[in-house]
Amino acid sequence: EAQVTQNPRYLITVTGKKLTVTCSQNMNHEYMSWYRQDPGLGLRQIYYSMNVEVTDKGDVPEGYKVSRKEKRNFPLILESPSPNQTSLYFCASSLFPDSRSTEAFFGQGTRLTVV
Amino acid sequence: GQQVMQIPQYQHVQEGEDFTTYCNSSTTLSNIQWYKQRPGGHPVFLIQLVKSGEVKKQKRLTFQFGEAKKNSSLHITATQTTDVGTYFCVPPGGGADGLTFGKGTHLIIQP
Numbered sequence: 384e385a386q387v388t389q390n391p392r393y394l395i396t397v398t399g400k401k402l403t404v405t406c407s408q409n410m411n412h413e414y415m416s417w418y419r420q421d422p423g424l425g426l427r428q429i430y431y432s433m434n435v436e437v438t439d440k441g442d443v444p445e446g447y448k449v450s451r452k453e454k455r456n457f458p459l460i461l462e463s464p465s466p467n468q469t470s471l472y473f474c475a476s477s478l479f480p481d482s483r484s485t486e487a488f489f490g491q492g493t494r495l496t497v498v
Numbered sequence: 499g500q501q502v503m504q505i506p507q508y509q510h511v512q513e514g515e516d517f518t519t520y521c522n523s524s525t526t527l528s529n530i531q532w533y534k535q536r537p538g539g540h541p542v543f544l545i546q547l548v549k550s551g552e553v554k555k556q557k558r559l560t561f562q563f564g565e566a567k568k569n570s571s572l573h574i575t576a577t578q579t580t581d582v583g584t585y586f587c588v589p590p591g592g593g594a595d596g597l598t599f600g601k602g603t604h605l606i607i608q609p
Contacts, residue, residue, distance in 0.1 A: 416596050425601035480596040486543035
């Protein structure tokens, strides 16, 4: 079954404690990205990756890091989480990032609370 | 990536009423995608429109792509409680930028 798997689904952490949200896809997609979703602000892109070892900033990259060492995995790293990073996070993958793509597949989401 | 304006941002309807959300671009789009996100869920791809004037139907959902390929709409006939959620129209990504989802239209259905 084609899927994007995120873990954990829910996480409560304290300010400053490093955390990683994992994302894995089994469709051999080249393109992966991270979004955060906040009430009234919609889905905003944090980081994206065109392929292995190729990553770039999206619209709201401050406070986040990513890595793409393998094609299937694209972890999101918060080195020093702050309360304003409390949000719902989605990982997505697609064959291509642009108009050639047929669709994007999303993970189930990670609800992060930073206290 | 390209930008679109989606309206309305919120729509309340009585169950059984019709619903339409509109998506407008200032530039010509090569295609437009539509996604649905149920409350508590993740966005799920519904359809991609590519041709000028294209109309596609999925049961009670009708998707249209304008003749000039600058606008699109999603119409739901006789809404049901299962239609509740946020609908996103998504223009093609600009190269490496990927897909821009924006705020979508939140459909709220009153029984």
